[in-house]
Amino acid sequence: MKGIKIIGTGKYAPENIVTNDDLAKKVETSHDWIVTRTGIEQRHIAADNQATSDLCVPAAQNALSDAGITADDLDLIIVATLSPDKPFPNTATILQRKIGAMKAACFSIEAACTGFVYAMEVASSMVRCGNYKYALVIGAEKLSSQVNWSDRNTCVLFGDGAGAAVIESVDEKDNTLLNSILASDGTHEELLHTAIGGSATPATADNLEDPGRYLQMQGREVFKLAVTNMANSVKKALEEVNLSVDDIDWLIPHQANVRIISAVGDKVGIASEKVFVNVQKYGNTSAATIPIALDELARSGELKRGQILVFVAFGGGFTWGATVLKY
Numbered sequence: 001m002k003g004i005k006i007i008g009t010g011k012y013a014p015e016n017i018v019t020n021d022d023l024a025k026k027v028e029t030s031h032d033w034i035v036t037r038t039g040i041e042q043r044h045i046a047a048d049n050q051a052t053s054d055l056c057v058p059a060a061q062n063a064l065s066d067a068g069i070t071a072d073d074l075d076l077i078i079v080a081t082l083s084p085d086k087p088f089p090n091t092a093t094i095l096q097r098k099i100g101a102m103k104a105a106c107f108s109i110e111a112a113c114t115g116f117v118y119a120m121e122v123a124s125s126m127v128r129c130g131n132y133k134y135a136l137v138i139g140a141e142k143l144s145s146q147v148n149w150s151d152r153n154t155c156v157l158f159g160d161g162a163g164a165a166v167i168e169s170v171d172e173k174d175n176t177l178l179n180s181i182l183a184s185d186g187t188h189e190e191l192l193h194t195a196i197g198g199s200a201t202p203a204t205a206d207n208l209e210d211p212g213r214y215l216q217m218q219g220r221e222v223f224k225l226a227v228t229n230m231a232n233s234v235k236k237a238l239e240e241v242n243l244s245v246d247d248i249d250w251l252i253p254h255q256a257n258v259r260i261i262s263a264v265g266d267k268v269g270i271a272s273e274k275v276f277v278n279v280q281k282y283g284n285t286s287a288a289t290i291p292i293a294l295d296e297l298a299r300s301g302e303l304k305r306g307q308i309l310v311f312v313a314f315g316g317g318f319t320w321g322a323t324v325l326k327y
């Protein structure tokens, strides 16, 4: 059995920044309402000609250069996204062509906002088996293509972006992945979903105007389930490897909303200065929030090698999970 180590990170957020005041010109909302309820002050929105794979390209290139390897070195690319370029082929193969990583096996994972945590587990398991030396794991979303821009309940929450991590296969004794737990509960599908556009209900000329073509959410129910399951995941993932919350140096929670993040922090019992928060700048970028935050924290110099780092996420499905790393 091999070990894994994150040797490089990267991110990309589109240039176009949309503020809460900008949104207040489109729907009946206000900067105060959005900040008070969510903590979000702005979000980055992709250009019409930027697909999710185009957001991945600079994030991937940043991470590769940080890792000191080239695209040609990659054996594996996994892209976690709920907003793929096309229904198929998968976004990772499109990215592969764009960055020239022609030796890599490529596929995508859809686990909504938990996508990066799922992708890390899958990539780590593959690398630990010994067949892959370098893996690129990306969380990327163009959620602006999924959101109903006339629905104030949802459009104020989301943004576009991509975050990337390069994983290297290392000796077992140098392994940095201490634990990873994943979970799902498919009984609440309709609390957070896009009803139309898949094989169950294909998009047709007749449902062109149906709100079901866009992401829909029962915000209060999602809030409660997110807090409970994220907090329990952190506790369980630590307990299983005999660590306590006091051992955590950094918690990177999925950046959906500052109220969810602080409620999770309170339930876990962690000091707020150890909880990384950047949702005010990006909004909820679903699978991209954790790798974007990881890159910001790593490049700030505050995340040191050997520190205990925990990721935790919750998203549509529902899916949730936590990763414990000795960074």
Ligand code: ACO
Pocket (backbone or CB within 6 Å): 028, 029, 030, 033, 034, 037, 038, 113, 152, 153, 154, 156, 157, 192, 217, 218, 219, 220, 222, 223, 226, 254, 255, 256, 257, 259, 284, 314, 315, 316
């Ligand atoms: N601006 C102004 N008013 C609004 C807006 C808006 N953007 N959106 C909703 N309102 C109104 C509602 O219409 C409602 O008005 P009413 O009382 O006249 O009916 C009122 O504000 C309160 O609405 P609620 O939905 O009850 O507001 P709540 O306090 O629950 O906040 C929110 C809504 C922010 C969505 C909250 O439920 C939440 O954070 N949920 C978590 C959802 C989330 O973050 N999901 C992301 C995807 S899942 C994930 O990533 C974990």
